[in-house]
Amino acid sequence: xxxxKDQNVNKKKYLIILCTLFIVFSIKSFSxxxxxxxxxxxxxxxxxxxxxxxxxxxxxxxxNGSDLGxxxxxxxxxxxxxxxxxxxxxxxxxxxxxxxxxKSVWENNKDSITIQFHVYDMKGNPISNASLYxxxxxxxxxxxxxxxxxxxxxxxxxxxxxxxxxxxSDINSIGSxxxxxxxxxxxxxxxxxxxxxxxxxxxxxxxxKMKEIKDNNFKIYTKDNKVETWIKLKN
Amino acid sequence: xxxQKIANYLKTGILFISVSLLLWSCEKNxxxxxxxxxxxxxxxxxxxxxxxxxxxxxxxxxVSKIAWDKSSEILFKEDIKxxxxxxxxxxxxIKSFVTSIEKEGKVENQIITLLFDDDSNNDYFSxxxxxxxxxxxYVKGYxxxxxxxxxxxxxxxxxxxxxxxxxxxxxxxxTLLLLFEFDPNTDLTLFGCEAELNTVQGLDDGTDASGxxxxxxxxxxxxxxxxxxxxxxGFSWWTPVFSIFNNLxxxxxxxxxxxxxxGIFTESPLKPEVIVxxxxxxxxxxxxxxxxxxxxxxxxxxTIKNGNLGYKNAHTAGTVITMNNSYLNSASQLSIARTIIHxxxxxxxxxxxxxTTAFNSLSFKEKMIKxxxxxxxxxxxxxxxxxxxxxxxxxxxxNAMAISLQDWDKEFGTGAxxxxxxxxxxxxxxxxxxxTSGNISGMTDAFEALVSESKRQDVADxxxxxxxxxxxxxxxxxx
Numbered sequence: 001x002x003x004x005k006d007q008n009v010n011k012k013k014y015l016i017i018l019c020t021l022f023i024v025f026s027i028k029s030f031s032x033x034x035x036x037x038x039x040x041x042x043x044x045x046x047x048x049x050x051x052x053x054x055x056x057x058x059x060x061x062x063x064n065g066s067d068l069g070x071x072x073x074x075x076x077x078x079x080x081x082x083x084x085x086x087x088x089x090x091x092x093x094x095x096x097x098x099x100x101x102x103k104s105v106w107e108n109n110k111d112s113i114t115i116q117f118h119v120y121d122m123k124g125n126p127i128s129n130a131s132l133y134x135x136x137x138x139x140x141x142x143x144x145x146x147x148x149x150x151x152x153x154x155x156x157x158x159x160x161x162x163x164x165x166x167x168x169s170d171i172n173s174i175g176s177x178x179x180x181x182x183x184x185x186x187x188x189x190x191x192x193x194x195x196x197x198x199x200x201x202x203x204x205x206x207x208x209k210m211k212e213i214k215d216n217n218f219k220i221y222t223k224d225n226k227v228e229t230w231i232k233l234k235n
Numbered sequence: 236x237x238x239q240k241i242a243n244y245l246k247t248g249i250l251f252i253s254v255s256l257l258l259w260s261c262e263k264n265x266x267x268x269x270x271x272x273x274x275x276x277x278x279x280x281x282x283x284x285x286x287x288x289x290x291x292x293x294x295x296x297x298v299s300k301i302a303w304d305k306s307s308e309i310l311f312k313e314d315i316k317x318x319x320x321x322x323x324x325x326x327x328x329i330k331s332f333v334t335s336i337e338k339e340g341k342v343e344n345q346i347i348t349l350l351f352d353d354d355s356n357n358d359y360f361s362x363x364x365x366x367x368x369x370x371x372x373y374v375k376g377y378x379x380x381x382x383x384x385x386x387x388x389x390x391x392x393x394x395x396x397x398x399x400x401x402x403x404x405x406x407x408x409x410t411l412l413l414l415f416e417f418d419p420n421t422d423l424t425l426f427g428c429e430a431e432l433n434t435v436q437g438l439d440d441g442t443d444a445s446g447x448x449x450x451x452x453x454x455x456x457x458x459x460x461x462x463x464x465x466x467x468x469g470f471s472w473w474t475p476v477f478s479i480f481n482n483l484x485x486x487x488x489x490x491x492x493x494x495x496x497x498g499i500f501t502e503s504p505l506k507p508e509v510i511v512x513x514x515x516x517x518x519x520x521x522x523x524x525x526x527x528x529x530x531x532x533x534x535x536x537x538t539i540k541n542g543n544l545g546y547k548n549a550h551t552a553g554t555v556i557t558m559n560n561s562y563l564n565s566a567s568q569l570s571i572a573r574t575i576i577h578x579x580x581x582x583x584x585x586x587x588x589x590x591t592t593a594f595n596s597l598s599f600k601e602k603m604i605k606x607x608x609x610x611x612x613x614x615x616x617x618x619x620x621x622x623x624x625x626x627x628x629x630x631x632x633x634n635a636m637a638i639s640l641q642d643w644d645k646e647f648g649t650g651a652x653x654x655x656x657x658x659x660x661x662x663x664x665x666x667x668x669x670x671t672s673g674n675i676s677g678m679t680d681a682f683e684a685l686v687s688e689s690k691r692q693d694v695a696d697x698x699x700x701x702x703x704x705x706x707x708x709x710x711x712x713x714x
Binding site: 040041042043044045046047048049050051065066067068069070071072073098129131133141142143144145148167169170171172174175176177195196197198199217228229230231233 | 358545546547548549550551552553554561562565566570574577578581585586588589590591592597600601604614615616617618619621622625626664665668669670671672673676677699702703
């Protein structure tokens with residue numbers, strides 16, 4: 001009996017030791033690992049960049065872009081390393097107010113319609129030289145540019161059947177495209193967002209299966225099960 | 236009493252009439268004076284100018300740079316028109332022209348030189364305006380900021396307080412042009428050291444050097460930004476003609492860009508001492524030269540500079556390229572040249588798409604829009620969508636980029652020909668990404684379509700070698 005009791009006690013001891021070892025191993029491998037610094041999965045000196053900044057308080061910032069403008073995507077949130085997964089929760093970035101327009105409409109019995117354009121940046125400053133592009137059924141496309149006040153006016157024949165497609169663009173802004181019926185007159189006020197801001201990632205959770213974490217890099221498995229290395233950058 | 240009142244009224248009336256007549260007489264005098272000024276013909280101006288036997292007329296003289304055949308009548312200041320005869324100068328930051336006027340049957344002239352600050356544009360002039368006489372000797376100089384004259388330089392005037400151990404010296408026109416053609420950023424030492432500015436008030440007393448009433452020689456206090464003589468849109472005599480600004484401070488990158496830009500100039504077949512635009516001589520240009528030429532003849536600016544961009548090699552915002560300092564310190568010259576060419580194509584496409592009036596490019600924009608629609612890309616979309624559009628559209632320019640790179644490398648880079656395929660491989664950079672081990676990790680549709688699977692990694696390896704200037708790079712090192 002005593003032997004059996006001792007054996008049970010030993011089994012319990014082994015189990016506790018095994019469990020402890022497992023927990024310690026798990027913690028050592030991932031759970032208690034914190035990442036700190038800027039990591040990238042792309043080689044330097046390319047036209048593109050893609051990196052995550054990990055902070056010791058469990059937050060992160062993400063940025064991605066190419067050689068056109070400052071960045072394309074960005075985001076911020078909280079991360080954790082759990083059960084061999086790096087979990088990125090984009091819960092701190094906020095939606096970006098992008099380009100938009102306001103439309104006023106009126107009607108009269110004239111045989112042509114007037115479309116007035118006012119193009120501003122998001123702070124309401126007029127954008128001069130904003131490019132306007134008109135596609136009018138089968139006619140050859142025509143163009144125009146806003147003046148110093150960000151203003152341009154277009155007159156076209158009234159037409160019940162066909163619409164006019166308008167593209168408003170600016171070299172430093174996110175443009176806008178809209179389709180209008182040719183029965184009414186319009187006053188259009190465009191507010192264009194700067195192209196350099198990029199678009200935020202909001203409400204996304206990425207679970208990346210980790211292979212290992214080292215001092216200067218970590219490795220994850222991609223969707224097609226390839227190993228991807230993220231290297232810690234010097235600055 | 237009544238008589239007294241009438242007499243008083245009459246006296247007052249006579250006084251008013253006398254004052255009016257006096258004022259009318261003065262005004263008439265002014266009108267007469269203005270009417271004495273007229274615009275001479277090119278021949279009259281040239282004859283008067285060249286009659287001076289003291290002028291240096293050698294190969295590097297400023298006289299040899301005057302393009303008399305490009306002379307035109309301009310409105311110099313309110314109501315005063317002059318003949319403008321531009322000088323051919325191989326620099327983006329300077330513009331110089333002879334102004335000639337006929338006054339009482341005699342032709343007078345002076346030379347106006349504009350040294351443009353970076354923010355100078357079609358709306359206003361910012362920079363230094365110097366006036367030299369017809370012998371090229373400095374007369375006076377002004378500083379303008381955003382169209383407003385903020386002061387006149389004091390050069391060794393009486394009571395001048397020297398700063399440090401340096402007295403400013405005004406360069407003659409010939410020296411000035413040589414300095415700027417050699418180094419466009421020489422404005423820091425324009426007078427050898429910092430020169431003080433006098434305030435605008437009371438600088439010019441309204442008379443010209445010959446003591447007349449009409450000062451035709453001194454430019455307005457406002458050049459743009461509300462100036463009635465032009466500006467806003469279109470050209471005026473103070474708007475930059477050369478619109479390419481090489482603001483790179485990295486000497487190696489600066490030289491590479493200058494070499495690329497120099498390809499648009501050639502010697503005049505008639506006057507070997509004069510540098511002219513190749514396009515004016517119908518000389519064939521490669522693609523990068525066509526881009527430079529397009530801006531040289533436009534009202535839009537093309538600027539290149541360097542800065543700290545973190546991890547990427549360069550970026551383009553509108554028509555401004557920024558090269559990353561750390562990349563410039565680690566890449567081969569060939570890689571830097573290819574990046575400049577790649578970014579210049581972004582500038583070209585941005586400009587063609589957005590400045591359809593300035594570049595007469597509406598039909599080109601139509602093609603770009605059609606390309607986007609046919610292939611599911613959106614040039615008006617988010618920055619990510621815009622990037623996808625442009626880098627796929629750029630696939631059509633790979634060979635044009637390769638030829639431009641090859642031309643540059645043979646003349647200014649390695650001096651050898653590395654074979655067209657090598658330059659073509661370099662020109663695919665930006666159309667794919669590589670991971671931290673150098674393996675391709677992402678690619679555009681254009682790269683996938685243009686390069687066979689078996690060759691893609693070889694292409695990437697060439698680009699990486701040159702980007703990092705490692706032992707396998709063939710390009711020369713930046714020293």
